[in-house]
Amino acid sequence: MNFEFSSDQMLLKDQARKFLESEESVKKAREVLEGEQTHDESLWESVIEMGWTATTIPEEFDGLGLGYLELCVIAEELGRSLAPTPFSSSVYLATEALISLGSNEQKQSYLPKLATGEIIGTLAHTESTSSPSVENLTCELNGNKLNGTKIAVTDGDIANFAVVSAKEGEKAVLCLVDLSTKGVEITSQNTLDPSRSHASINFKDAEADILGADVDGWIALQEILDRAAVLFAFEQLGGAEACMNMAKEYAMGRFAFGRPIASFQAIKHKIADMYIAVELARSNCYFGAWALSTDAPELPTAAATSRVSASKAFHECSKENIQTHGGMGFTWEFDCHLYYRRCRQLAANIGSQAVWKNKLISSLERANQI
Amino acid sequence: MDFNDTTEEAKFRKEVGDWLSANATLKEDEESGSYPGMGEDDALSLAKKWAAKLYDSGWACLHWPKEYGGRGSTPIERVIWGQEASKYRIPGGFFEIGQGMAGPVLMMYATEEQKKRYLPPMAKGEEIWCQLFSEPGAGSDLAGLKTKSVLEGDTWTINGQKIWTSGAHYSDYGILVTRSDASAQKHKGLTYFFLDMKSPGVEVRPIKQISGGANFNEVYFTDVKIPDEQRLGSVGDGWKVALTTLMNERLAVGDASGPDFQEAFNLACGHDLNGDLAIKDGSVRDKLADWYCQSSGLKYTKYRNISALSRGETPGPQASITKIVSGNKLQEIANFGMDIMDAAGIVRPESADAEQNMYQMGFFGAAGIRIAGGTDEILRNIISEQVLGLPQDMRADKGIPFNEIPSSNK
Numbered sequence: 001m002n003f004e005f006s007s008d009q010m011l012l013k014d015q016a017r018k019f020l021e022s023e024e025s026v027k028k029a030r031e032v033l034e035g036e037q038t039h040d041e042s043l044w045e046s047v048i049e050m051g052w053t054a055t056t057i058p059e060e061f062d063g064l065g066l067g068y069l070e071l072c073v074i075a076e077e078l079g080r081s082l083a084p085t086p087f088s089s090s091v092y093l094a095t096e097a098l099i100s101l102g103s104n105e106q107k108q109s110y111l112p113k114l115a116t117g118e119i120i121g122t123l124a125h126t127e128s129t130s131s132p133s134v135e136n137l138t139c140e141l142n143g144n145k146l147n148g149t150k151i152a153v154t155d156g157d158i159a160n161f162a163v164v165s166a167k168e169g170e171k172a173v174l175c176l177v178d179l180s181t182k183g184v185e186i187t188s189q190n191t192l193d194p195s196r197s198h199a200s201i202n203f204k205d206a207e208a209d210i211l212g213a214d215v216d217g218w219i220a221l222q223e224i225l226d227r228a229a230v231l232f233a234f235e236q237l238g239g240a241e242a243c244m245n246m247a248k249e250y251a252m253g254r255f256a257f258g259r260p261i262a263s264f265q266a267i268k269h270k271i272a273d274m275y276i277a278v279e280l281a282r283s284n285c286y287f288g289a290w291a292l293s294t295d296a297p298e299l300p301t302a303a304a305t306s307r308v309s310a311s312k313a314f315h316e317c318s319k320e321n322i323q324t325h326g327g328m329g330f331t332w333e334f335d336c337h338l339y340y341r342r343c344r345q346l347a348a349n350i351g352s353q354a355v356w357k358n359k360l361i362s363s364l365e366r367a368n369q370i
Numbered sequence: 371m372d373f374n375d376t377t378e379e380a381k382f383r384k385e386v387g388d389w390l391s392a393n394a395t396l397k398e399d400e401e402s403g404s405y406p407g408m409g410e411d412d413a414l415s416l417a418k419k420w421a422a423k424l425y426d427s428g429w430a431c432l433h434w435p436k437e438y439g440g441r442g443s444t445p446i447e448r449v450i451w452g453q454e455a456s457k458y459r460i461p462g463g464f465f466e467i468g469q470g471m472a473g474p475v476l477m478m479y480a481t482e483e484q485k486k487r488y489l490p491p492m493a494k495g496e497e498i499w500c501q502l503f504s505e506p507g508a509g510s511d512l513a514g515l516k517t518k519s520v521l522e523g524d525t526w527t528i529n530g531q532k533i534w535t536s537g538a539h540y541s542d543y544g545i546l547v548t549r550s551d552a553s554a555q556k557h558k559g560l561t562y563f564f565l566d567m568k569s570p571g572v573e574v575r576p577i578k579q580i581s582g583g584a585n586f587n588e589v590y591f592t593d594v595k596i597p598d599e600q601r602l603g604s605v606g607d608g609w610k611v612a613l614t615t616l617m618n619e620r621l622a623v624g625d626a627s628g629p630d631f632q633e634a635f636n637l638a639c640g641h642d643l644n645g646d647l648a649i650k651d652g653s654v655r656d657k658l659a660d661w662y663c664q665s666s667g668l669k670y671t672k673y674r675n676i677s678a679l680s681r682g683e684t685p686g687p688q689a690s691i692t693k694i695v696s697g698n699k700l701q702e703i704a705n706f707g708m709d710i711m712d713a714a715g716i717v718r719p720e721s722a723d724a725e726q727n728m729y730q731m732g733f734f735g736a737a738g739i740r741i742a743g744g745t746d747e748i749l750r751n752i753i754s755e756q757v758l759g760l761p762q763d764m765r766a767d768k769g770i771p772f773n774e775i776p777s778s779n780k
Contacts, residue, residue: 001379001446001680002372003673069371248758263761265747268754275753276691280667287670290371309663357659358652364635364662365649 003286005069013073017080019050025081029195029338032084038158038188038197044085048117053091056099061111068293072234072285079235080242082342084195086120086155088235088349092228094121097163097174100227101212101220106176110161122159124150124177124201125221131355132165134218139166139203141173146183146208149200154349156199157188163211164203165221173217175208182206193345195338222359225350226303230288233303233310236346237278237285240310243317243339244274247324254326267324274317281306281313301367304360311347311356318343373673375450376680382447386454389429394458414540417461421495431469431493438477438485439493446679464537468492468499471615472545472564479562479602479611488543488564500541500567502532502589503612507778509534510748512547512616513557513609514767514777517591519548521598521605526550526563528571528594534742538574538587541567545615546596547608552773559772560608565596581734628700628732629707631665634658637725641710648710657706664699668692690757694749697739704732 005013028040047053055071057063071091078087095114098107098121113119125132127139127150139148146166153162161178179186183206189198212220248271251262261267288306291299318340322329329336347353375383408416424430425439432448434440443451473492476485491497508515517530528548538544544567551559567574571594576584603611635658638648648654671692675685707729708715719726740746754760767775 001375001673001676003670003677004681005371248760252760259764260761262754263763265751265763268760268763269747269750271758271760272750272753275758276695279671279691280664280695283667283670283674284663286371286674287666290373293371304659305663305666308659309667312660312663354652354656357656360659360662361649361655364658365639368635368639 003290005073005289009069009073012070013077016050016052016074016077019046020077020081020083023081025083026335026338029082029084029342030335033193033195033338033341039086039155040084043083044087044117047083047085047087052087053095053117054115055091057095057111057115058099061107061115063111063115068230069289071231072289072292075231075234076238076285079238079342079346082195082239082338086122086158086197088228088232089122089155089159090114090120092231093123093224093350094159094161094163096227097121097123097211097224100224101174101215103213106209106211110176119160120155120158121161121163122153122155123224124153124156124162124164126150126152131352134167134172137165137167137172139164141166141168141175141208141210144208144210145205146175146177146203147205149202151200152189152191152348153199153201154345155197156201157186157197162201163224164208165217166208168217171217172221174211174221176211177203177206177208191345193341195342196345222300226300227292228350229303229307229356230285230292232346232350233281233285233288233306236310236314236343237281239339239342239346240274240278240281240313240317243314243321243336244271244278246336246339247271247274247317247321250325250328261324270320270324274313274320277313277316281309284309298367300363301360304356304363307350307356308353308360311353314339314343315347379446379450379680383450383454386451389427390454390458393423393427394455394460396457397459410540413461414464417464418495420461421465425494430495431473434469434473434477434489434493438473438489444679446676449676449679464498464540465492465495467501467536468497468543471501472499472543475545475562475602475611475615476564478614480564481599484599497542498537498540499564500535500538500544501615502535502538502544502546503615504534505531506533510745512612513560514775515547515549515560516552517546517548518552519550519561519563519596521550524598526561526596526598526601528563528565528591528596530591532589532591533577534586535574535589536586538567538589539576543567544589545602547612549772550605550608553771554606555769556767556772556775557609558606560612561605562602562608562611563596563600564602565594565600569594569596571595579734580737581731628735629703629728630699631658631661631703633728634661634703634706637707637710643710654710657702661699661703664695668695690749690753693739693743694746697736697746700732700739701736704729704736708733 023043023046025043028043032040051064052074054063055066055074056068059065098110102110114121127137130136139146139150146164148166150164159179161176164175164177166173166175177184183204185202187200189200191198251267251271252260254261285306288302291302322336322340325334325336328334421430428441431440432443432451436442469492473489476488492499503512505515505517517528517532519526519528544565546563546565548561548563549559550561571592573590575588577586577588578584638654638658641648643651643654678685711726715726715729717726718730755762
């Protein structure tokens with residue numbers, strides 16, 4: 001049994017953590033949150049220089065051709081450090097969509113530039129306050145013209161292109177849209193996590209290039225989301241563990257009634273519960289990483305399991321971290337709220353907890369029928 | 371990252387599998403307990419036969435040295451044995467305290483002569499051991515125990531009461547912690563022994579549990595004599611010896627047994643709720659998803675631990691979460707299972723194999739699991755102190771003689 005990352009992968013993780021600490025990633029997240037920037041450009045440049053955007057891109061398209069396990073350990077550290085960059089949109093979603101669905105020509109034109117960070121991509125899927133479905137999609141593709149509006153698109157105002165879900169007749173399709181093209185109107189949207197930028201995008205007869213011409217767009221999208229879910233789960237895991245450690249450090253140093261509050265069982269048990277949530281999420285994330293890296297048939301189950309478990313862990317840890325800090329946790333000055341915000345942003349990014357729980361049970365229903 | 375055995379592990383697994391398939395019967399699908407509904411006497415005699423067979427074939431007490439009747443296996447080999455054995459109907463439940471807790475303590479503290487006398491019959495299942503630690507006034511706070519031991523010449527005299535003693539009624543020997551000096555500080559005045567459970571003055575009374583069963587007992591000691599040579603560790607050093615035992619107990623306590631995700635899922639697929647199959651119900655799916663994530667999280671936590679063992683490392687502290695998570699999950703699943711069966715869920719079935727029985731037993735069993743071998747609360751203390759390094763709670767019993775500490779009875 002070897003259910004663990006290799007020593008090389010652990011070394012990469014360690015390097016990633018030290019690098020993000022030296023870059024003061026959390027401080028930069030706060031600056032983006034408080035300022036007018038969409039993301040931290042210098043950190044994004046450094047991330048590109050580290051080669052992380054090229055991790056899973058095949059070597060023939062100028063990538064590093066590394067495995068998903070490497071990307072998982074990087075994701076955990078990006079989550080731990082709240083990195084204010086478009087990494088998840090561009091790498092877990094847009095790059096992965098192109099790797100799995102792109103024609104050779106599309107791969108040639110996008111992947112080398114994604115690898116070098118010359119372009120940024122994202123996924124544009126949400127349209128309303130209802131969870132998206134084949135039935136309620138309103139964006140429409142006619143020929144190569146796209147019409148409709150997407151909202152809450154993470155990094156929508158940074159990205160150069162988007163993978164957009166739309167209806168073509170009765171069926172769902174995915175298409176690639178250059179966001180600088182005519183007929184695309186981008187409006188930045190304020191969200192409760194301004195350390196990541198969001199936008200609404202209106203398409204008016206915008207030119208679009210179909211992605212995955214021979215496949216059912218909805219099924220293809222679910223597969224992309226499954227793969228991305230594992231990587232998002234690692235970010236959430238990193239964030240959850242950071243919150244647990246913040247709560248622990250604060251409780252050790254904060255005295256009340258003549259003793260550290262960490263010596264009160266009410267606080268100790270709260271932090272023990274954070275630890276339990278983090279460990280369960282970590283083990284489930286490993287399951288997801290294994291399934292993603294081996295393209296196992298269990299991937300839909302493993303992805304949903306890691307996603308649900310990590311969302312839950314981050315939620316518990318980020319809210320109880322504020323609670324452990326007491327009034328200080330409610331101040332703008334302390335970093336607790338940065339994690340509380342990012343937790344909600346990541347939980348919303350690729351579908352809600354209820355959606356992923358339903359996906360999990362549906363995949364188990366399918367597995368049990370076989 | 372993979373789930374594959376190393377070459378040596380695969381070879382060992384095959385050896386185990388070959389022996390088991392020749393000597394035991396595979397479990398039927400979804401069979402969780404080994405022999406549900408069997409009486410204790412029958413189960414005990416079956417278990418003794420099986421233990422003797424293991425011993426004679428060299429498969430008893432894998433982790434023990436060969437000279438005392440074990441196999442001298444590595445920790446990973448013990449795990450592989452456990453994985454393979456769990457596929458078979460194997461009688462058990464009687465020897466764990468002896469082989470898992472008393473045995474290792476004897477190995478550390480008994481004389482060579484005593485080891486040779488007591489360990490092989492323990493390994494063979496001929497002699498059964500119990501653990502006499504908890505008292506009515508000393509549970510989570512075990513070091514608060516009061517059973518008194520007094521030395522006169524070469525003989526100790528024991529007076530007091532123990533409680534929650536699993537299997538005392540069929541045990542041949544017991545390990546016992548007593549207070550030999552009440553004027554010393556709490557943890558300093560304890561002394562540890564082993565004794566013959568048939569000694570005059572030992573009285574075992576069964577405790578009826580909320581499930582109706584009686585697996586454990588109260589044990590009363592009235593002027594019970596123990597020769598000084600049966601003392602383990604120095605006089606006053608009993609706490610240190612007890613900690614060795616408890617460390618082994620934590621390693622031994624595993625998953626709560628009873629209905630888990632798969633049983634609850636199957637139940638929801640086969641029962642109606644609000645005019646449709648229960649599995650179609652959103653609230654049912656929500657709960658099932660949570661339990662799946664917990665089960666899966668524990669399963670892969672175990673795999674991470676096994677991987678550490680496989681590399682020859684000591685597993686991390688992750689194992690400490692197992693009992694908290696599985697005990698609470700069992701309690702919720704048991705309640706859910708009966709709820710799905712509506713009013714009929716609480717009717718006691720004629721047959722122990724009936725679906726209701728599994729959930730009803732889980733309903734009671736979970737309430738016990740959350741307490742036995744360290745309550746949920748004590749385990750959270752252990753996680754926060756020993757894993758996360760948080761400080762101990764302030765204590766009212768530190769640095770003062772034991773007999774001046776406030777207690778429920780004073």
